[in-house]
Amino acid sequence: MLITGGSRGIGASCAEHAAKAGYDVCFSYASNPGAADLVKAACEQHGARAASTRADVSSEDDVIALFDFCESELGAPDVFVNNAGVLGQQGELRDFTAERIAWTVNVNVTGALLCMREAARRMSTDRGGAGGSIINVSSKASTLGSPFEYVDYAASKGAIDSATIGLSKELGAVGVRVNCVRPGPIHTDIHASGGEPDRIARVSAGIPMGRGGEPAEVASLILWLAGDEASYVSGALIDVAGGR
Numbered sequence: 001m002l003i004t005g006g007s008r009g010i011g012a013s014c015a016e017h018a019a020k021a022g023y024d025v026c027f028s029y030a031s032n033p034g035a036a037d038l039v040k041a042a043c044e045q046h047g048a049r050a051a052s053t054r055a056d057v058s059s060e061d062d063v064i065a066l067f068d069f070c071e072s073e074l075g076a077p078d079v080f081v082n083n084a085g086v087l088g089q090q091g092e093l094r095d096f097t098a099e100r101i102a103w104t105v106n107v108n109v110t111g112a113l114l115c116m117r118e119a120a121r122r123m124s125t126d127r128g129g130a131g132g133s134i135i136n137v138s139s140k141a142s143t144l145g146s147p148f149e150y151v152d153y154a155a156s157k158g159a160i161d162s163a164t165i166g167l168s169k170e171l172g173a174v175g176v177r178v179n180c181v182r183p184g185p186i187h188t189d190i191h192a193s194g195g196e197p198d199r200i201a202r203v204s205a206g207i208p209m210g211r212g213g214e215p216a217e218v219a220s221l222i223l224w225l226a227g228d229e230a231s232y233v234s235g236a237l238i239d240v241a242g243g244r
């Protein structure tokens with residue numbers, strides 16, 4: 001299994017769940033090798049082979065190098081988890097700079113599309129691949145719009161939903177399933193990036209289940225989508241959002 005952004009949060013939980021389930025795990029990080037080392041060690045404790053490398057998903061060269069690294073260290077991935085994503089400071093769209101919007105779109109849209117492209121090229125059975133499963137990490141924000149917080153982020157996740165639907169249709173006949181998970185508020189560092197580390201406490205009242213989710217609750221859905229139990233599931237957008 002190859003995961004982008006596996007050093008922290010949902011990606012880290014996914015790496016550890018995958019290792020526990022018997023996958024060898026390769027993952028990328030952006031700037032935090034110390035966190036990546038801890039996740040790698042945790043995967044190895046489950047008996048998995050694990051490898052990590054720095055790769056910025058918004059760089060085409062880095063994305064190609066990441067997939068090459070995975071192939072050379074562990075072999076071609078059977079499962080690709082398109083997880084890396086960023087969030088800017090909370091605010092209103094009318095106050096956002098062009099630079100901030102471009103950063104969000106470069107990482108969350110261009111980066112995710114480059115990663116999908118690379119996985120699709122290498123997994124497709126009509127291009128010499130062995131087939132596989134791609135799981136995109138979108139957000140429930142794509143349906144809610146994140147007003148007064150980060151409309152640019154919500155829109156970037158809407159693009160992931162659309163790409164999931166389109167790519168699943170392109171790859172259905174060549175052995176690759178493409179699905180998407182849409183988490184609600186999950187306890188990770190990403191809310192601090194938005195400027196409100198305790199955001200989940202504020203929004204919990206609006207979540208039918210009355211609480212935020214844990215990274216493991218997203219990882220278990222990703223693992224299910226990755227495996228044979230989901231063999232006829234493709235093009236699905238599945239919410240893991242406490243009923244939100």
Ligand code: NAP
Nearest residue numbers: 005007008009010030031032056057084085139186188190
């Ligand atoms: P997080 O805790 O902030 O972790 C982000 C991960 O992505 C880290 O491993 C980080 O690496 C990596 N990363 C950041 N920018 C990158 C880049 N340009 N290239 C490659 N890797 C990069 O985030 P999270 O909450 O786990 O979020 C993971 C995914 O879930 C994101 O796509 C996010 O939009 C989505 N999501 C999260 C929530 C939530 O409430 N947490 C809800 C819905 C959707 P470093 O450690 O090196 O910085």
